[in-house]
Amino acid sequence: MATIAQIRSEPATANSRTGSVAMIVLRRMGFAFSVVLLALVALMVIWILLFKLFDVNPLVGKTPSDVFHYLFTDDPPRRGIRPTSISAAQARSEVFGGLATTLLNSAIGFVTGLLLAVVLAASFVLFKPLEFAFMPIAMLLRSVPLVAMAPVLLMMFSGKAGIAAIGAIVVLFPALVNIVLGLRSASPQSLDVVRVYGGNERMALLKVRIPSALPNLFAAIRISVPGAIVGAMLAEWLSGVEGLGGLLNRYGVSNKGGVWAVVVVSVVTSIVLYAVATVVESAVLAKWGPNAGKG
DSSP states (O other): OOOHHHHHHHHHHHHHHHHHHHHHHHHHHHHHHHHHHHHHHHHHHHHHHHHHHHTOOTTTOOOHHHHHHHHHOOSOOOTTTSOTTSOHHHHHHHHHHHHHHHHHHHHHHHHHHHHHHHHHHHHHHHSHHHHHHHHHHHHHHHHSOHHHHHHHHHHHSOTHHHHHHHHHHHHHHHHHHHHHHHHHTSOHHHHHHHHHTTOOHHHHIIIIIHHHHHHHHHHHHHHHHHHHHHHHHHHHHHHTOSSHHHHHHHHTTTOHHHHHHHHHHHHHHHHHHHHHHHHHHHHHHHHHSTTTTOO
C-alpha cells in the first residue's frame, strides 16, 4: 500500500514533469526563432554577395529589396521589378493566396505520404517477408526522377488527387527508410521484457518500438516538410492550377519580380515550417520519447 508521503508526492512529480516539458518547449522555441532569423539573414547576405560576384543583370535577378518593393511598395517601382498593371496589393493577394493553396496541397500530400510510410514501416517490422518483397520496389521507384514521374501521376490522377500523389511520393520514401530504421533500433532488453510478460509483437511495437522510433519519425518529418512544398509546387507548375507553382507557370518571363517573390516566399515558408517541426519534436520527445522523464 502506498504511503501518505508517496501519494502526496505524485502530483508534485507530475507537475514537475509538465513544467520540465514546458521549459524544453520554450527553450526550443527560442532556439528555433534564433535559427530562423540567422538563416534568413545569412540567406540575404549570400544572395546579395552572389549577385555582386557574378554581376547578375538586374532585369533578370532581383535583390531582397526588389522583392520587398514588389510586394509592399505602393509607389511605382523602377522598371523590371513589377508590371505597371499590378499594384502591390494585387501582388500580395496573388502571392499569399497562392501560398495558402500550396500549403493546402502540400499538407494533403504530406499527411498521405507520412501515413503510408508509418503503415508500411509497421508492416515491415511485423511481417518481415513484406520488407524483402516491397522495399526493393520502393527504392526502384525512388530512383526515378520526380520530374519524370510527375507528368505520369498527373495523367493518372486529376486535380487535387494528382498533386497529393506527387507530394506523397516525395514524402513517402525518405520517411519510410527513417521510420523502419527507428523501429529496428529498439532496445533488445526492452523487447525481451515485453516478451517475458507475455506480450506479442504488436504489443512490443506499441510499447517499445514506436517510442524508440519517434526521433527518426521527426527527422523524417523535418526532411519531408520542405519536400512536400516542392512537390506541390512542381505539380501545380505542370498542371497549371492555382498555387505558387501555378503562379510560376503564369508569370514566366513576363514578370520576373513575381517569380522571385514566389521563390522567396516558398523558401521562407519552408524554413519556418522546419523550425515549427523542431519545436513540436522537442515537446513530443520530452513527453513520450525514449528518454522521456529522464534528467
